[in-house]
Amino acid sequence: MLDLEVLHRPTTPEEAVRLYDATPGNGLYVAGGTVLVPAGSSRLDYLIDLSHVGLDYIRREGDGPAPDLAIGAGVRIADLARNAEVAAVASGIVRDAASAVATHTVRNRATVGGNIVVSHYPTDLPAALLVLDARLEVLNGEGTREIALTEFYGNRREVHEKGDLIIEVRIPGEGRGFAAAFEKLGRLKVDIAIVNCAAALRIDGDAIAEARVAVNGTGRPPSRLREVESFLAGKPVAVSTFEEAGRVASGSVEPRSNHRASADYRRKMVGVLTKRTLLKAAGIDDR
Numbered sequence: 001m002l003d004l005e006v007l008h009r010p011t012t013p014e015e016a017v018r019l020y021d022a023t024p025g026n027g028l029y030v031a032g033g034t035v036l037v038p039a040g041s042s043r044l045d046y047l048i049d050l051s052h053v054g055l056d057y058i059r060r061e062g063d064g065p066a067p068d069l070a071i072g073a074g075v076r077i078a079d080l081a082r083n084a085e086v087a088a089v090a091s092g093i094v095r096d097a098a099s100a101v102a103t104h105t106v107r108n109r110a111t112v113g114g115n116i117v118v119s120h121y122p123t124d125l126p127a128a129l130l131v132l133d134a135r136l137e138v139l140n141g142e143g144t145r146e147i148a149l150t151e152f153y154g155n156r157r158e159v160h161e162k163g164d165l166i167i168e169v170r171i172p173g174e175g176r177g178f179a180a181a182f183e184k185l186g187r188l189k190v191d192i193a194i195v196n197c198a199a200a201l202r203i204d205g206d207a208i209a210e211a212r213v214a215v216n217g218t219g220r221p222p223s224r225l226r227e228v229e230s231f232l233a234g235k236p237v238a239v240s241t242f243e244e245a246g247r248v249a250s251g252s253v254e255p256r257s258n259h260r261a262s263a264d265y266r267r268k269m270v271g272v273l274t275k276r277t278l279l280k281a282a283g284i285d286d287r
């Protein structure tokens, strides 16, 4: 149950950050509130509502055939899932990950920024964004800075400071042309993932020029599977390659058990989803 003293409603990101720094007590930003409100906390003195700070844009940045895609942190997951610019990037992998989030009701409230922050749940956007080498733009009282998403998850204590406001996710244009796929395994389709996986391939002729694979839901921060990526580089695009990549993936993770699944099951499923996403990205139907 939230027992708040103060609810701030800033109209710009800068004002939100100023309020965070100036308000005494324990406070947090709140976006869609789908995690924060049900979880509640009697230790919160104030919330800063991000609904009106103008971070609900999706736009191309830059000219040329491969512009970056800038996604405001306040974009609702439902809007991300139905945006044509998002669908045009890397086989629509971010659209597919967004469409896999919970139910319509949750997607209509939940935001991109919240999804990135609460990755201690097996949220669906991080793996898809990681294989696109996404970057975060972050604002605090000292100004804005960029953080690679791989750094944000790999080294969060070092790179994320108290009061940091994520204002934007930037998908670099060079990832646009990758053939990509996202898969989620949950108990039911609308359930939060047991594990999820994203793969992106740059194919040159019959060979893999570059492969990127990422997972979330192992009980560790979302991460790229570098061993699998090294294994795949230069290999032929073939079912046997992707089967072996699945085995490498299983061996490269150290999942944790919880009430949703055992570590052993998760390890196996990381292998299955790795193979499945790679096949799908390469356009191979092996059924």
Ligand SMILES: Cc1cc2nc3c(=O)[nH]c(=O)nc-3n(C[C@H](O)[C@H](O)[C@H](O)COP(=O)(O)OP(=O)(O)OC[C@H]3O[C@@H](n4cnc5c(N)ncnc54)[C@H](O)[C@@H]3O)c2cc1C
Binding pocket: 028, 029, 030, 031, 032, 033, 034, 035, 036, 037, 038, 050, 073, 074, 077, 100, 101, 102, 103, 106, 109, 110, 111, 112, 113, 114, 115, 116, 117, 118, 121, 122, 123, 124, 125, 164, 165, 166, 167, 190, 191, 192, 193
């Ligand atoms: C029933 C249910 C089912 C769910 N199923 C799924 C699922 O299938 N897949 C999935 O991915 N997620 C799922 N979720 C989790 C959640 O809904 C999403 O991850 C959502 O995107 C969180 O965003 P939010 O805007 O609601 O976050 P909030 O609840 O508003 O905030 C969560 C945290 O993020 C911080 N935060 C929010 N925005 C910012 C920002 N811009 N900068 C800095 N900090 C920020 C807040 O301070 C807070 O600590 C589910 C949640 C529920 C309740």
